Amino acid sequence: MNKIHFIAISLIFTFAANIFLVVPTFALEGVTLQIAPTSHKIALEPGNEYTDSISIQNLGDNDFEYKMSVKPYQVQDVFYNPDFVTENNYTQIVRWITFAEPSGNLPAHTSKEIKYTIKVPADVPDGGQYAVLVAEAPGQINPGSIEIIGSVGSILYTHIGGDTREEGNLVSSRIWPLQFGSPVTAESTITNTGNVDFDVTTTINITKILGGNVVYDNSETPLFHTVLPNSTRLILATWYETPKIGLFKVTQVSSFLDQNSTISGVVLVCPFWLAMVVATIIVLLIILIVYYLVSHFKNRSKQRQSIS
Secondary structure (H helix, E strand, O other), rough: OHHHHHHHHHHHHHHHHHHHOOOEEEOOEEEEEEEEEEEEEEEEOOEEEEEEEEEEEOOOOEEEEEEEEEEEEEEEOOOEEOOOOOOOOHHHHHHHEEEEEEEEEOOOEEEEEEEEEEEEOOOOOOEEEEEEEEEEEEEEEEEEEEEEEEEEEEHHHHHEEEOOOOOOEEEEEOOOOOEEEOEEEEEEEEOOOOOOOOOEEEEEEHHHHHOOOEEEOOOOOOOEEEEEOEEEEEEEEEEOOOOOOEEEEEEEEEEEOOEEEEEEEEEEEEOOOHHHHHHHOOOHHHHHHHHHHHHHHHHHHHHHHOOO
């Protein structure tokens, strides 16, 4: 798989994953549903109860009936395409959550605090538990026809008990030396071998080879990604304001747990067509050189034969 295909697939899966979770607003025919916060981390203890709330907002012009539910949260691949169906040892929390008001009316341009309670069993194993609190807005499309027109989710990252293992490793990191225009990308792949999630902080610094000027540095606003237990995540650090042609030094730093990984490389940025032209010229030069050498050796062979 070449670099262009790899990045394209990454962006497609990332977009698909973010439709449900990262973009917390949906709208149709005057109804807009939003939830806050989009995620939060909670420390729980076996046998205890925990109560908190989330806020749902109707930013549209029409009233609607909302409905709350809980879904398991896991991921399917390194692109972190979300999985809201699979239940395992890390999604038992789905059965422990109840809402004070699981349904009701939300008038236009208002918000509502929805309280929820987590009742943790006494015999639950230590480790991470993951779920999504889902708010849905059903709408009347035609007489006698009901359709779900919007749903938003708030991810719960919970750690239970004291016997938690935060373990992980950097599987690989890579900076492609030839990149065809925007964005310039550095990538790292990180696996979680523990029983709770952990966060990865990623920074990227890009300087011009000629002059050494810094053209991009996100150290003040680094990227944060959460890696779930028993999963491997591909993390892309990107610079979008890329010129069509340029030569840059790219440095990426990935920090998680007690580990820091730094990778640097020189990247040539140019349009794909220009790269193909240069590659064609190089191939033609190689063919001409080979042809010249073959002809030269043939002529020398003929000269030896004529002398003998």
